[in-house]
Amino acid sequence: SQQGEEDPQALSIQEGENATMNCSYKTSINNLQWYRQNSGRGLVHLILIRSNEREKHSGRLRVTLDTSKKSSSLLITASRAADTASYFCVPSETSYDKVIFGPGTSLSVIP
C-alpha cells in the first residue's frame, strides 16, 4: 500500500473559479481514486482513474493521470461553496491494498 501526497495542503478561491489540486505517488499503480470529505461528514468517493487512462470527467470534475510522472490532478470547474471540503487522492496497485490517506488538500470556496 502507498499513500498519495496532495498539494497544495490548503487552497482558497472565489466561487465560480476553478480549483486545481495535485497528487504525487511513489510506485506503480493499477488506479488512482479521489475522495472528498466535507467538514464533519464521511468520505465520498469521487472518481477512479485507471493506469491506462489519461483523463476522466465526471460532471464538474476533471481528473488527469500521468503515470510517467507518477502524478494526478483534480480540477473542479465553476466551484461552489458546497465544494468546500478536504480532498484526498489514493493510489492503488491491487484490489487488496489498504487505503492509506495523505494529508489532503483543504479547499475553501468563498461565496
Next chain:
Amino acid sequence: SAVISQKPSRDICQRGTSLTIQCQVDSQVTMMFWYRQQPGQSLTLIATANQGSEATYESGFVIDKFPISRPNLTFSTLTVSNMSPEDSSIYLCSVRLGYEQYFGPGTRLTVT
C-alpha cells in the same frame, strides 16, 4: 456500491470507560477497515477486519486498546477501551468492493 451505517453517531464518554462502535453494511463484504480521524488531521488506519480471521492492526494500535469483532460479512464492532482525552476523534468504518472503498458517516467521540 455499499451503504454503511454506524452507531452511535456521537458520544461523550468519561475517562477510563469503554465505548463500542457498531458498523452495519447493506451488502456482504470481505474487507472491512476502521479508521480514526483526530481533530484537524487526516484519516489513520487502525486495523483491517476480514471475516473469519483475526483483525490486523497497524503500527501504533493494539488489540487490547481497540478490540474488533467481525462476526459476519455485514457487521463489525470497534471498542475503544480505557479511554483518555487523546482518544477524542471521529472513528470511521469502511468497506472495500473491488477497487472502490466506501465509508460510514463516522462516530464522533469526545472523552472528558
